[in-house]
Amino acid sequence: MAVSLDQFVHSLADCGLMSIEECRAFIDSFPHELRPKTAEQLARELVAQGRLTKFQAQAIYQNKSQRLVVGNYLLLERIGRGGMGDVFKARHQKMDRIVALKILSAAAMKSPGALKRFQREAKAAAKLAHPNIVTAHDFDEDRGTHFLVTEYVDGENLSAIVKQRGPLSLGRAVDYILQAARGLEYAHANGVIHRDIKPSNLLLDKQGTIKILDMGIARVNEFVGQMAFGSAEELTSSGVIVGTPDYMSPEQSTDLRVADARSDIYSLGCTLYFLLTGQPVFAGETVLQKIMAHREQPPPFLREIRGDVPECLENIFQKMLAKRPQDRQRSMTEVIAEIQKCIASRQQTTGSTSQGPYALDDTVRSGQAKPAEAASQQPVSAVGSLLDEWLVAEPEPVRDPFVSTRSSFLTRRMKRRLLRLAIALGVIAGIALTAAFLLSGRSPGTLVVEIASPNGILEITTLHGALVLQCPASPGTVVLPTRPDKYRVKLSRDGVDLFVREVNVHPGARASIVVNAADAPQPHGH
Known part of the structure; x- marks a missing residue:
């Protein structure tokens, strides 16, 4: 319900935005015939002259001014929304x-113990002080509203930049990845794992510095059984929310609790791929398809899409995306060292001495399409400058100096033909195995799981203990094509099993089960 002019003026005073005297003086500053006569007219004039933000004017006009003040902070505008709540730009009144102020939603704090977990994670994150990490300042409560206060970064996240302006130049992408790796190296050394590295959690400020967002807080999303990766956009076609799977390591999809520093390495490698190509590592129409691709499909080659990527960087990327954590780099320190070694090798080849910002027009080999530049006015480090200078000094055709002498007889065309042949043989083998499976008379079945009890962890395993699926549970239906077998379906929360049932999946048939902690019916097949 809209407010009157007098109510609007008093609400401004109650919020500390303007005193009643200041409001009267503002109104009287207009010629008599142009003076605001309604709350709406006054709101429009205050916004036009920069005395109020649109967000504030709308809140006061809708008689919601009490929501503008949280503790010592005055909300200025909403700047984000995620699984844990809304994020606002705010000003400390004294x-x-x-600052950036994250107000935790009531749903996020519903799970028993979640608030204590959040406080513990926020306390650990607040101890981190690094130029590439968004600083956590405070965690407090006001009239039942819990909120986290962090450093405000005036800039954009890398996901928005790439989506708006296209893939980054090679030098800029590697510069940003190195900055993020240094922040993560520091966090890991202090016992904090991010668990949700992705382009939208990497902010680029006006000085060209990368800032990691939500350091140490992502685990709380997992704990409360909501969007494990903070996005309200990712839903399976069946309605089960499991967050953004494009950057999730294979082990995280198996068990949300096992993530360590090597999981962040995997996610950072996926982020590098997105920055250079503008697309995720694996495509898929559903969340489940993407999760299975991360677990089973080999990563694509960067050099197939970006010919300006040197072979040593390709090798680093492939190692970061190894399926098994033990096959990746052992730490972010090792990732940084490998990238720096790659840069030094190229520097030795070209004799480059460039240390300053680079010209964007010189970032692509001749004859190749120039990728759209995402941040043309942002300063960058000497790392990016050096990488782009490599490409200027290497016109086509020329033998790629990153191809070792031992393998120099293999041209790029020959390598691609061999790769296609290997893929074709793999497809043929897969078809043969599938045919053998079907001819054996055991055609696949379908397991349909309807989730009626939200907020928990859904786990599906065989009776032998092999994990089929684990994800946060939200109301909806999971349709899972699977081998005929007997499966155990479990819903747990805070380490307590709320629902455990077994279900048989027969060849060519569907087996359905309703997961309801309060009233768990027996499974049935049809």
């Missing part, structure tokens, strides 16, 4: 400091 210190006049601009």
Whole structure:
């Protein structure tokens, strides 16, 4: 319900935005015939002259001014929304400091113990002080509202930049990845794992510095059984929310609790791929398809899409995306060292001495399409400058100096033909195995799981203990094509099993089960 002019003025005063005297003086500053006569007119004029933000004016006009003040902070505008709640740009009323304020939703705090877990994670994150990590300042409560206060970064996240302007140049992408790796190296050394590295959690400020967002907080999303990766956009076609799977390591999809520093390495490698190509590593129409691709499909080759990627960087990327954590780099320190070694090798080849910002027009080999530049006015480090200079000094045709002498007889065309042959043989083998499976008379079945009890962890295993699926549970239906077998379906929360049932999946048939902690019916097939 809209407010009157007098109510609007008093609400401004109650919020500390303007005193009643200041409001009267503002109104009287207009010629008599142009003075605002309604709350809406006054709101429009205050916004036009920068005295109020649109967000504030709308809140006061809708008689919701009490929501503009949280503790010592005055909300200025909403800047984000995620699985844990809304994020606002705010100002400390006494210190006049601009901050980012995350207000935790009531749903996020519903799970028993979640608030204590969040406080513990926020306390650990607050101890981190690094130029590439968004600093956590405070965690507090006001009239039942819990909120986290962090450094405000005036900039954009890398996901938005790439989606708006296209893939980054090679030098810029590697520069940003190195900055993020240094922040993660510091966090890991202090016992904090991110668990949700992705382009939208990497902010680029006006000085060209990468800042890692939500350091140490992502685990709480997993704990409360909501969007494990903070996005309200990712839903399976069946309605089960499991977050953004494009950057999730294979082991995280198997067990949400096993993530360690090597999981962040995998996610950072996926982020590098997105920055250079503008697309995720694996395509898929559903969340489940993407999760299975991360677990089973080999990673694509960067050099098949971006010919300007040197072979040593390709090798680093492939190692970061190894399926088994033990096959990846052992730490972010090792990732950084490998990238720096790659840069030094190229520097030795070209004799480059460039240390400053680079010209964007010189970032692509001749004869190749120039990728759209995402941040043309942002300063960058000497790392990016050096990588782009490599390409200027290497016009086509020329033998790729990153191809070792031992394998130099293999041209790029020959390598691609061999790769296609290997893929074709793999497809033929897969078809043969599938045919043998079907001819054996055991055609696949379908397991349909309807989730009626939200907030928990859904786990599907065989009776032998082999994990088929594990994800946060939300109301909806999971349709899972699978081998005929007997499966155990379990719903747990805070380490307590709320629902456990077994179900048989027969060849060519569907088996359905309703997961309801309060009233769990027996499974039935049809």
